[in-house]
Amino acid sequence: MVAAVIQVQDLSKSFGDNPVLRGVSLDVALAETVVIIGASGSGKTTFLRCLNRLEEPTGGSVRLDGSPVGEASSERLSAAQRSQFGFVFQRFNLFPHLTARDNVAIGLEKVRGMSRAEARALAEEELSRVHLQDHIDKRPAQLSGGQQQRVAIARALAMKPRVMLFDEPTSALDPELVQEVLDVMKDLAEAGMTMVVVTHEMSFARDVADRVIYMEDGVIAEQGPPDQLFGAPKSAGAQRFLRHLSHD
């Protein structure tokens, strides 16, 4: 078996005395797509945010390609480490004062140290990859939600991350805009990107996921290939959750 890209060991996180993650262990292999599902409040977002250290875990460890994440000695190092994870937010979080192109270029320029011209050229390429070549000079407010989320994906991809993390990337979108974003994600998975995706888009999970994880109360309650987890969930929690979901 190929060495895991991400190794999570016994990860825990409490907010005050509220334990949100209670010992999560997970290895993600190169080019694997893992989909995480679970009820609201089960800790899915917190888990993703602990991977790239947007949230400081209370205990446990995260390794990327074998090196511990979050033990960098300086701010510069830890920032560089963080950019190894591409993060896509539920609400896009694009920079509203910058055009689509500059949203993508700013990281290349300020973090990767490219010249402005170089960064802008590369940004244009990344935006073409998510089919936004005709919108590069628009500000986020001039784009639809689906387009905004694709800019956000391009912004993350431009940094050439080892792993992409998606936190419910389509849940803030109008239904007719969901597919264009899922299509981009599917292409990415097929191109061999390692991905961890929190989503309730079951068609995506079925089609694209190598593994589905069901989280409950801050632990992984069940995991397996999509067919197995959706077809014959073992835990009572997963059964209940999936029944609810199909009734929505």
Next chain:
Amino acid sequence: MTIDWGIIGESIPLLAEGLVVTLQVSALSAVLGLALGVVFGLGSLSRSRPLRWLVMAYVDFIRGTPLLIQIFLVFFALPMIGIRFDEFWAGVFALSLNASAFVAEVVRGGVGSIEKGQTEAAKAIGMRHSQILVYILLPQAYRQMVPPLTNELISLVKNSSLLSVISVYELTRAGQAIISVHFVPFEIYTLLAVYYYVLIKALSWLSVQLERRLPTW
């Protein structure tokens, strides 16, 4: 009471000379105060605790003491440690230092009001704290900072009249010079009030124009 219209007619051009100095002092102090204030404001948001503490102490001192005292401190105390200015530059320096503390608070408030998701998105692509402040948060705060900064500018222009105490020949001082010769305080102070009022109305109008021109998103 009779109003001496003749002296008013004579004073209008005489006061214009003082008005020019008021404009010079105010413009220089505004630019310097803004630049320092932005630096201090960002300093108060820095990750360095000593730096934050230093800026907060400075702001606290400026806000907690009268401007008149600050002017005297700059004018009389600095020469004692070997720093010498003429009255004009001492005045500019005192007003700039004063304004910078208030500007720092505006910057701090403006930058602090930008949504948390912006910082997180910038962190996620690997930007450092100082880069996030300068390239992501500050530019988004410009527009909302214009009205409070205008208020600070208006205060600054009004406060510049205090520089008359260190003999800067600005508008108020120019008026006092006329009064001391002709003894027409009512006429001249009224005229001064009109000068300041018109000046400040003009600044308010300019500020609204600027705010309209700054981009929204």
